[in-house]
Amino acid sequence: MSSGIVILVSLLYLAVLFGVAYWGEYRTRKGKSPVTNPYIYALSMAVYCTAWTFYGSVGRVVTNSIEFLSVYIGPTLAAPLWWILMRKIIRICKVQRITSISDFISSRYGKDISLGAVVAVVTILGIIPYISLQLKAITTSFATLTRAQQDSTFLGDLSLYIAVGLAFFTVLFGTRKLEATERHEGMVTAVAFESIIKLLAFLAAGVFVTYGVFDGFGDITLRASQLPSLNSLFSIPTNGGHSTWFWHTLLSFFAILFLPRQFQVSVVENVNEDHLRKGMWLFPLYLFIINIFVVPIAFGGTILLGSSTDADSYVLAIPLHFDQKILALFVYIGGFSAATSMIIVETIALSIMLTNSLVMPVLARNPQWLSSLNMARFVAQSRRLGIIMIILLAYLYYRYLGNIASLVSLGLVSFAAVSQFAPATLAGLFWKGATRRGALAGIIVGFVVWFYTLVFPTIVGGQQQISDILVHGPWGIEWLNPLSLFGFTEFDNLSHAVFWSLLLNTGAFVGVSLYTRQTSIEHNQAVLFVDIFKYSTVSESSIVWRGTAYIPDLSSLLAQFMGKTRAERVLSLYALRHGINSKNQQADPRLVNYAEKLLAGIVGAASARVMVASVSKEERISIEEMVDILKSSQEIMSINKELTRKSQQLEEATRQLKEANEQLQRADKLKDDFLSTVTHELRTPLTSIRALSEILHDNPDLERDEQEHFLNTIIRESERLSRLINQVLDLEKYESGKQSLRREEVLIDDIIQEVLESLRHLADEKKIRIQQTSDPYIPVIGADRDKLLQVVYNLVSNAIKYCPPQKGEINITTFHIESNAVVSVMDNGNGIAPEYQQLIFNRFYQAEAQSVRKPKGSGLGLAISKKIIELHGGKIWVESQVNKGAKFTFTLPTLPE
Amino acid sequence: MNEKRTEQRLLMASLLFGLLLNYPILSIFNSNRLLFGLPQLYVYLFVTWGVLILLIYRIASNIQPPKDHSNE
Numbered sequence: 001m002s003s004g005i006v007i008l009v010s011l012l013y014l015a016v017l018f019g020v021a022y023w024g025e026y027r028t029r030k031g032k033s034p035v036t037n038p039y040i041y042a043l044s045m046a047v048y049c050t051a052w053t054f055y056g057s058v059g060r061v062v063t064n065s066i067e068f069l070s071v072y073i074g075p076t077l078a079a080p081l082w083w084i085l086m087r088k089i090i091r092i093c094k095v096q097r098i099t100s101i102s103d104f105i106s107s108r109y110g111k112d113i114s115l116g117a118v119v120a121v122v123t124i125l126g127i128i129p130y131i132s133l134q135l136k137a138i139t140t141s142f143a144t145l146t147r148a149q150q151d152s153t154f155l156g157d158l159s160l161y162i163a164v165g166l167a168f169f170t171v172l173f174g175t176r177k178l179e180a181t182e183r184h185e186g187m188v189t190a191v192a193f194e195s196i197i198k199l200l201a202f203l204a205a206g207v208f209v210t211y212g213v214f215d216g217f218g219d220i221t222l223r224a225s226q227l228p229s230l231n232s233l234f235s236i237p238t239n240g241g242h243s244t245w246f247w248h249t250l251l252s253f254f255a256i257l258f259l260p261r262q263f264q265v266s267v268v269e270n271v272n273e274d275h276l277r278k279g280m281w282l283f284p285l286y287l288f289i290i291n292i293f294v295v296p297i298a299f300g301g302t303i304l305l306g307s308s309t310d311a312d313s314y315v316l317a318i319p320l321h322f323d324q325k326i327l328a329l330f331v332y333i334g335g336f337s338a339a340t341s342m343i344i345v346e347t348i349a350l351s352i353m354l355t356n357s358l359v360m361p362v363l364a365r366n367p368q369w370l371s372s373l374n375m376a377r378f379v380a381q382s383r384r385l386g387i388i389m390i391i392l393l394a395y396l397y398y399r400y401l402g403n404i405a406s407l408v409s410l411g412l413v414s415f416a417a418v419s420q421f422a423p424a425t426l427a428g429l430f431w432k433g434a435t436r437r438g439a440l441a442g443i444i445v446g447f448v449v450w451f452y453t454l455v456f457p458t459i460v461g462g463q464q465q466i467s468d469i470l471v472h473g474p475w476g477i478e479w480l481n482p483l484s485l486f487g488f489t490e491f492d493n494l495s496h497a498v499f500w501s502l503l504l505n506t507g508a509f510v511g512v513s514l515y516t517r518q519t520s521i522e523h524n525q526a527v528l529f530v531d532i533f534k535y536s537t538v539s540e541s542s543i544v545w546r547g548t549a550y551i552p553d554l555s556s557l558l559a560q561f562m563g564k565t566r567a568e569r570v571l572s573l574y575a576l577r578h579g580i581n582s583k584n585q586q587a588d589p590r591l592v593n594y595a596e597k598l599l600a601g602i603v604g605a606a607s608a609r610v611m612v613a614s615v616s617k618e619e620r621i622s623i624e625e626m627v628d629i630l631k632s633s634q635e636i637m638s639i640n641k642e643l644t645r646k647s648q649q650l651e652e653a654t655r656q657l658k659e660a661n662e663q664l665q666r667a668d669k670l671k672d673d674f675l676s677t678v679t680h681e682l683r684t685p686l687t688s689i690r691a692l693s694e695i696l697h698d699n700p701d702l703e704r705d706e707q708e709h710f711l712n713t714i715i716r717e718s719e720r721l722s723r724l725i726n727q728v729l730d731l732e733k734y735e736s737g738k739q740s741l742r743r744e745e746v747l748i749d750d751i752i753q754e755v756l757e758s759l760r761h762l763a764d765e766k767k768i769r770i771q772q773t774s775d776p777y778i779p780v781i782g783a784d785r786d787k788l789l790q791v792v793y794n795l796v797s798n799a800i801k802y803c804p805p806q807k808g809e810i811n812i813t814t815f816h817i818e819s820n821a822v823v824s825v826m827d828n829g830n831g832i833a834p835e836y837q838q839l840i841f842n843r844f845y846q847a848e849a850q851s852v853r854k855p856k857g858s859g860l861g862l863a864i865s866k867k868i869i870e871l872h873g874g875k876i877w878v879e880s881q882v883n884k885g886a887k888f889t890f891t892l893p894t895l896p897e
Numbered sequence: 898m899n900e901k902r903t904e905q906r907l908l909m910a911s912l913l914f915g916l917l918l919n920y921p922i923l924s925i926f927n928s929n930r931l932l933f934g935l936p937q938l939y940v941y942l943f944v945t946w947g948v949l950i951l952l953i954y955r956i957a958s959n960i961q962p963p964k965d966h967s968n969e
Contacts (some may be wrong), residue, residue: 066939073946077939080907080953083960141899218934225931233931234936242920249919281954286942560924 003146006332010142013333016375017340017622018189021173024189025107034192035185040283044188045267048075048256048291048784051137052411054202054335056292059312061298065233068135069244072254072291072588075598076284082276084259088429090531100349101263101421103358105443107605108529109436110522116357116606118440119421123260124350124390124415129410131346131394134339135159137312141335144313144320145328163395166343167388174348174382187344188269191815201334205315206293208327209300213318217296224299234301237504247495251415258418258425260349261342268349271811272491273310289356299580341807343391351386355379356604360385364610379602397581409494412884413454415563416498420446423506429627432526437516442509446501453497501733541694549587549616554595557615561602570598592616623869626687681724685717692717727860734867748781748788748814748821749774756812757787764798768808770796775815779894787868788892793824794861796886802829803884820891826883865890906956914949918942 024034033038060068098104101123105118139159146658173187214220224230229774236245256262301314309317315335319328332844359382423446424439497717518526552569558567569593575581587595592612599608692710696702702710733739752772761768781788799810811826832840841862869876880886911963916922933940 066942069946073918073942076946076949076953077918080911080956083957084904085906133968221931231929234931235927235938236923242924245923246919249915277957277960280952280957284946284950284953288946292943336956604923613934 001145001147003142006142006329008328010336013336014165014340014380017194017337018169018172020193021186021190023186027161027189028185032602033271034189035183035269035271037344038272039282040189040192040277041266042276042279042286043195044269045191045262045279046199047191047261047287047341047345048283048289049195049198049338050411051134051141051335051339052337053290054198054199055141055312055315056411057294057802058298058301058314059310061233061295062302062311064244065236065247067236067245069291071250071252073384075248075256075287078256079284081282085265085426085429087273087276088532089588090267090273090276091527093267095328095532096528096605097597098605099268099601100353100356100604101258101418101425102353103600104263105421105424105428105439106357108425108525109434109439110519110525111605111609112440112522113357113361113444113606113610115440116604117361118443118447120357121352122443122845123353126414126450127180127260127350127733128390128394128397130414131343131391132398133395133410134342135163135398136696138336138339140161140310140313141316141332142314144190145319145332159398160395163391166340167347167391168389169340170344170347170387171384173344175380176350183271184348185269186317187348188265191265191341191345194337195286198338198341199286202315203333204327205319205331205334206297208324209294209318210293213298213304213322214296220296220299220303223303227303228300231300231505235808238306244492244497247498251412251419251498254419254422255415258421258481259346259415260353260418261345264345264349264352270883274429303738304450310846315549322795345385347390348737349392351383354386354390355365355382358688360603361610363813364614376562385562387803399791412494414429415452416494416501416518416732417447418452420450420501420505423509424501424557427509428526428529428841430524431515432517432530432544434526435516435518436522438509438511439515441512442505445508446505449501450497451502453500454494457493518685521680542868547589547592547616549592549617550585551587551591552585553615554587554592554612555609558576558595558598561599571595587616615711616673633844666875678724678728682721685721685724688717689714689721724860727864731860731864731867734864734871739871741787743782743784745780746783746788748778748787749822750893751785751788751792752812752814752823755796759793759796759800762797763810763820764807766805768800768801768803768805768810770810770812773811778814778816778821781821781872782895783872783892783893784868791865791890792823792825794865795890798825798888799825799829799886804826804829816894817893819896821894822889822891823888824887826885826887830884832878832886833882833885834878837880840878841876903960904955907953910949910952913941914945914952915947920948 027034057068064187065194092098093104096107098107102116102119105119106112109115136159139162142162173190174184207681210220214223225234254786257266270276297314297318298311300594301309301311301318304321305314305317316328316331317332360379363378420443423442428434428439553566554572554760555564558571561567561571572592574594575588575591580591596608596612599611603611692714696707696710738863752774756770756772796810796812800808803810807828809828811824813824814824815822867877869892872892874890874892876888878886878888923938923941926938928937930937
């Protein structure tokens with residue numbers, strides 16, 4: 001294929017890419033950003049798959065069997081934890097306006113500048129080789145497609161052109177606007193598009209090889225098993241192979257989080273935490289699908305092309321071998337797409353780190369430069385410069401440190417580099433005690449070990465003399481041998497390096513953290529990070545800043561980055577929303593905090609802090625005070641809640657008290673009424689007794705008959721009096737619960753008989769007929785005999801009293817139902833009006849209606865009867881209508897058989 | 898769905914499959930034998946990997962969409 005066509009197609013593709021990005025930004029401006037789609041988010045994460053995935057995996061199979069898969073299983077194992085880890089990180093970044101890993105780590109440990117700088121340097125040094133790889137892949141695939149000579153000068157020139165082109169393209173992509181959140185919707189859309197392209201291209205190649213050239217997976221396996229070189233690849237070599245798998249998995253586990261491009265797309269570019277729900281399984285699914293055909297292509301390539309072609313190029317070489325030009329072109333574009341997406345995102349992310357963590361802090365320390373530059377332009381320019389510089393460095397690395405090993409192993413070296421951030425970051429999310437010095441120590445130690453064990457040997461390995469070190473160690477010190485530190489020879493080179501670097505990193509980190517103290521701002525940040533979910537809603541109130549700052553100063557600082565009008569507008573909007581009086585010249589701490597946050601989104605937290613500090617006078621604040629402030633803001637919220645709860649309780653209690661008071665008043669009145677009734681009742685017989693006694697006294701010579709008559713009356717009235725008093729006392733006993741029952745087995749019919757006996761003469765006097773219907777099967781009742789007699793006596797005597805003479809009729813019925821005996825006493829007297837039917841059982845009468853008095857003469861009998869029945873566990877009531885008689889019924893529980 | 902439970906399940910999935918997809922369990926299948934006409938190690942890896950993805954999908958689908966936190 002002619003190189004002209006390939007170049008043309010490549011440029012066309014870049015144009016399409018740019019169009020997609022432009023479309024993405026256009027839609028965002030219209031408010032219908034593609035980035036709000038969770039599928040776009042998940043696809044953007046697939047930028048993880050670079051030319052390494054596209055070409056390198058196949059190459060790796062031939063040398064190391066299925067070990068390559070560990071790099072994709074690691075992220076899948078990490079994905080479930082995203083919901084916990086990444087959600088926390090995303091929330092923190094949103095609240096603190098963090099836009100890169102260096103900013104994150106620096107921010108966590110007190111917005112420390114040196115830490116941010118170290119992280120930025122480590123990342124840049126670690127990732128540049130990785131970028132070179134992509135350049136190499138593009139160049140090689142170009143050469144393969146055009147079947148050009150593969151001499152180094154030609155390839156070198158080609159790669160230069162490619163590098164320049166990509167730099168230009170990336171600059172266009174990533175630095176067009178200066179947003180406070182570093183969101184690049186266009187870039188994300190383009191990356192998602194590229195992910196689809198590379199997936200389709202690879203699948204096309206895979207399907208072609210598996211089903212076009214061969215007859216499916218089984219066929220390939222069969223053919224492969226016949227080649228000893230391939231047959232041995234069905235399993236992983238066990239010498240050291242065990243640990244290699246594990247360490248590679250671990251590395252990719254960290255890489256999915258700490259690679260700059262991954263951090264950029266999954267954290268910084270995230271618009272909705274909820275997207276994680278889909279991303280957690282969509283992204284692993286993508287990895288799964290793109291890896292299905294790797295092995296078939298590898299095996300197929302070996303079978304078809306043998307060792308004449310580099311295994312890394314099989315994906316392209318096989319279609320070319322069968323003269324499938326279109327497919328080959330498509331595959332080339334797929335690989336091209338994989339490489340360019342990596343370069344674009346990675347470089348943008350790195351340039352952000354470069355600017356925010358290395359350039360801006362210098363500027364912030366020298367505020368006099370601030371005013372002389374147009375900050376907005378300056379930041380944008382430094383970003384562009386950063387991008388160009390990084391790609392240039394990558395090109396130089398490729399050109400002159402040319403002995404690049406396979407795509408895969410160099411990629412893993414980059415993984416190992418960014419993994420050095422794992423202890424400081426992951427522990428920092430959960431352990432408030434992690435200190436800045438600890439993080440610094442850990443990362444530096446880790447980086448040094450990484451460099452010494454992984455990079456140094458490759459630099460030195462080519463030169464014969466110095467490669468002595470690799471065999472005997474520096475200055476002959478065996479246990480400092482970079483390839484086998486402390487004599488550890490079990491692992492392969494990479495695993496060995498990862499083990500030692502992470503071990504010493506973590507050790508230094510934890511050790512130093514435990515022995516150093518935090519400053520107050522460190523502690524503040526630690527709490528804000530670890531407890532982010534508690535504070536993200538009160539982030540504005542958890543201000544720990546004391547000092548004086550003036551609004552005009554803040555405003556002009558912001559103006560340098562976002563223009564005067566915008567700065568003023570943004571500040572006054574904030575003040576309005578939070579009820580801050582912006583008329584004061586002096587700025588409310590919340591406003592200062594907000595300004596710092598806005599700035600952090602543009603230049604990084606550390607620089608922002610320094611800049612704001614330079615325009616304000618901050619007071620030093622001790623950790624105790626800081627902790628107190630944080631705690632008190634929490635306390636205020638909970639106190640508030642308590643207060644509302646308590647006041648509600650108070651209302652309730654007041655209401656209950658009022659009710660109780662009313663009840664007491666009513667009871668009091670009722671008591672008064674009772675007293676007056678009773679005294680009245682008591683006085684009547686007393687009056688007669690006295691009157692009659694006086695008569696007897698004054699008239700000693702009364703006739704004997706008359707004397708007897710009077711004496712009888714006196715006796716009768718005394719009896720009546722004592723009866724009444726007994727009743728009152730009785731009732732009091734019932735009321736106060738002091739009455740006890742002497743229960744025995746009683747037959748209700750016996751009771752009724754007895755009562756009728758004693759009242760027979762009264763009934764006969766008034767010529768009243770009494771009828772009794774009884775249920776022979778009523779079981780025994782457990783009751784106090786005397787008291788029950790009292791009740792029945794009371795009811796029957798009442799009935800007799802109220803029956804009309806001559807034609808009075810009384811019916812006494814008994815029956816039993818379920819576990820109760822029911823007794824009714826019915827008369828045909830005057831009846832009882834409805835309003836009295838409750839009253840008659842009370843010992844009181846309602847005071848409100850004075851005219852309503854208890855029906856005369858019934859005394860306290862019914863009240864006592866009710867008490868007795870209720871004490872036995874029964875009920876008593878009356879049914880009656882005026883002039884139609886009354887029916888009194890009571891129930892008593894029967895003894896179980 | 899209880900958030901704590903979801904987190905525990907996710908953690909369990911990660912740990913469990915971290916074990917299944919690593920040595921020593923991996924070494925059980927590490928031979929040149931064929932399973933369904935394909936190298937058994939490869940089959941085991943891909944199948945287990947697929948099951949893990951399915952499991953994540955199941956757990957993730959049960960998470961209620963959280964309350965909207967307005968972007969600052």
